[in-house]
Amino acid sequence: MNKIVTTRTKPVSAKLSRHTGVRRHAAIFVAPALAVYLLIVIAPSIGTLWISFTKWKGIGDEAEFVGIDNYQQLWRNDTFRGSFGRTLTLLVAGGFVVFVFAFIFTMLLREMRSKKLIRAIVFFPNVVPPVALAIAWGVLLAPRNGLLNGFLELVGLSSQTRTWLGPDLLFRSIIAGLVWIYTGFFVTILMAGVDRIPAYYYEAAELEGASARQKFTRVTIPLTWDVLSVAAVLWVILAIKTFEFIYAFGGSGTDPSASSWTLPVHVYVVALGNRSPILALGQGSAIAVVMVALVGALIFLTRRVMRRAVVEF
């Protein structure tokens, strides 16, 4: 008996020591990556948090510690409230439209023969630099000689022509552009989920007399729920951080007017600007911190709301 015990313990302890050895070796391999990560991600993040408590214009200016002043000022700042509101509008309204379109495309594509080709086509805007797309949208939506208004006139819908980039419609046009870009991205993600669903579920549903809507709500949605939840998180991040397309919309190559700022554009303009730098680095950092907090809170909420038991199939 004793013998057996010793023979049993020996390999266990050997295994353990081998395991610790692996851990030690792992530390060696992880250390460089960890050092780089600490240096270029964690340290600047802590730096940003610190700057958000100061008034600082950058090198040559002495940083003055002001506590939570920058955050209090944001609260009272109309321009910030505007940027915040537009970011939420993009997130909610834009998100709603993106997912409605993505689902429609997904359901249509599921039964199409050339679905790979069409999926590639709808994904295409994602591989073109957003700045180029933003300029193209400027040409498309130009008030006179613009392609959209020109088309409307051609088909006898002159009454429907609008100043698409005018103050009333500018931000809606930006959202339309972003929906156009990102729908393809989410179609691709949702398709990956839908493609996993075995065809016999749909066949069975059809035999049971399920309508298209019922197949969607009873088969597609429950069986892609995990993919959907990831997609929702991705949208939250994309909607809040999108910068280039909004910045370049209208194609001027200069800071856009404050009436179309979202949070990242606001951060850029007040912290760096381009030709007339504002260099309010404290305020810019405070907005960046608010953005990170917003992303964190919304991801937490999204995960919470979308938490379901995963259906195994």
Add this chain to the structure above:
Amino acid sequence: MRKNKRKSVRGPLWRFLAVLLAAALVAAACGDDSSSTTPDTTTTAADSSDTTTTAADSSDTATEAPAPAPEPATIRYFSMWNEGEPQQQVLQASIDAFEAETGHEVDVLWGGREILTSVRAALSAGDAVDLVDLDAEPLVGALVNTGETQSLAGILDMTIPGEDVTVGDVIPSAFLDVYAIDGEPHLIPHSVVSSGIHYDGSRLAELGIDPPSTWDEFIAAAVAAGDNAVQADGLIDFYNAYWLYWLIVRHGGPGSFHAAASDVTGESWRSAPMRRAVADLVKLVDSGALAAGYDGSSYPLAQQQWAAGDGTFMVNGTWLASETSSYASPGFEYRLLSFPTVDGGSESAELYQIGWVVPNAAQAPDAAQQFIAYALGRDRLAGIADIAKNITPRSDIGVPPEIQDAADIFASEPEVHRIYDGVQGDFPEYWATVFLPLDDQLFFGQISGDEFIDQIASATADFWANQ
């Protein structure tokens, strides 16, 4: 035995960490070395002897007697131009000739309009920045107002190589005074820009309209000129701002816009000249003379349409001729009106300069100043007029016909004011977050003149209360 065993386990880890630490120390030493010795190495690119004295000298010599033969130095030059642009070609020619004649080396970064980003990065890394070339307002806002540039008063007494004149003889003091600190210039211009209302001279003659000179005449001419008479790229808010800023300066005089923007109570906005300026802008908006869809026109669509003959007037900087010449309809005759005047108002001219500053962090400030004096030489600076189609600060350099009207504005040595009356340069956050959004709403007809006055007065007070 146990000891040995532990050693054998720890050995590779310690060795590895030791190597890492050593590598880190070497890297840190190199980093220190490169940042602290950059001036040395750069200064000595041409001559490796006596490096440290050169670097030390360059910061101290300002007060010493001028050295008979200065050590060849490397000037680190940050420029707003992109390679291939006309101004870049003109400056490159000056650089080449300067290097050949003086033995100094010019290490130039053609960084485009966002050159300040590169300047900031270099300054924060402790690298040498000897010369920066950019339009004055952002340059002044970012470097001069923050006390990071040095006085260039010494340049005024330098003789321009190849001529019998000094820099002070050829650059009007009115230009230098605009950005002077304690009476000493910190920015030396190589190009001078202004703004006004551009039109096609031949088209106006065809329409039988005389060039207007007062605001009321201008409105009447715009209404008479037919459809799309006044073109505007409404998506560029700082172009829209030309109208109201000019009207404020006309009604209230130079400095009145600056004073209203910096009035912490905001009440200056309610003054009579402000109300008159706003009412005049509303007259233009209500006249129907602005091109259809001007509020949603993206740059450079409207200015291209204007040059192609769709529209008559356009407010813009004097660079409009060079920006639009490739779209101009046959026979297009570039003309410029000084911004229309108002009864009893100011007639001052806008002066916008593009030029050089020498930061305090310069490692070769003497060579940098020498370059400025060299580049201001008549033959070398003439390229700014002939090739880049801009006005130069030297009155003895002629300009091409398309910008003759603009040059004439300065010929009479008028009272001058800064572009946007200095509001953009001195209060960039107020400009971007308070003034421009409300100005757009007024210019697009979304709010009335009274609403504008009420809103900007309270927004101005709020803005300063928050600072």
